[in-house]
Amino acid sequence: MADEILDIHFSASVDNPLLNGLVLSSDDCPGDVGDANNDGLIDVIDVVTVVNHILELAVLDECGQFRADANADSQINILDLIEIVNIILGTTAH
Numbered sequence: 001m002a003d004e005i006l007d008i009h010f011s012a013s014v015d016n017p018l019l020n021g022l023v024l025s026s027d028d029c030p031g032d033v034g035d036a037n038n039d040g041l042i043d044v045i046d047v048v049t050v051v052n053h054i055l056e057l058a059v060l061d062e063c064g065q066f067r068a069d070a071n072a073d074s075q076i077n078i079l080d081l082i083e084i085v086n087i088i089l090g091t092t093a094h
Contacts, residue, residue, distance in 0.1 A: 028063070028066070029062070029063035029066045029067060031063070031067055032067065033067055033069075033070050033072075033087075034046055034067065034068075034070050034083070034084040034087045034088075035067050036049040036050050036053070036060060036064050036067050036068040036084075037049045037064065038063065038064065038067065042084065042087050042088055043088060044088070046068075046084055047081060047084055047085060047088075049064070049068070050068045050076060050080060050081055050084065051081065053065075053068065053076055054076060054077065054078075054081075060076075068080055068084075070083035070084050070087070071083050
């Protein structure tokens with residue numbers, strides 16, 4: 001077991017079925033982009049929350065999806081995760 005390497009690859013992209021045809025704005029979903037769990041912080045918990053949504057282990061509500069879609073392309077995928085990590089690291093304005 002110690003010699004085994006865990007190699008996980010995923011190229012998941014989750015269309016926002018809750019958002020299809022629905023136009024939400026920051027007025028509808030207060031909070032910061034990247035704060036997927038709406039706890040007022042953008043942190044590693046948001047990254048885990050978005051990963052779980054992408055892997056379909058959990059489903060974000062409409063506003064969670066709106067805030068998780070950090071690059072505003074109506075999909076939640078690795079690009080949003082990168083954007084959220086950049087927000088956390090302070091390399092992206094939000």
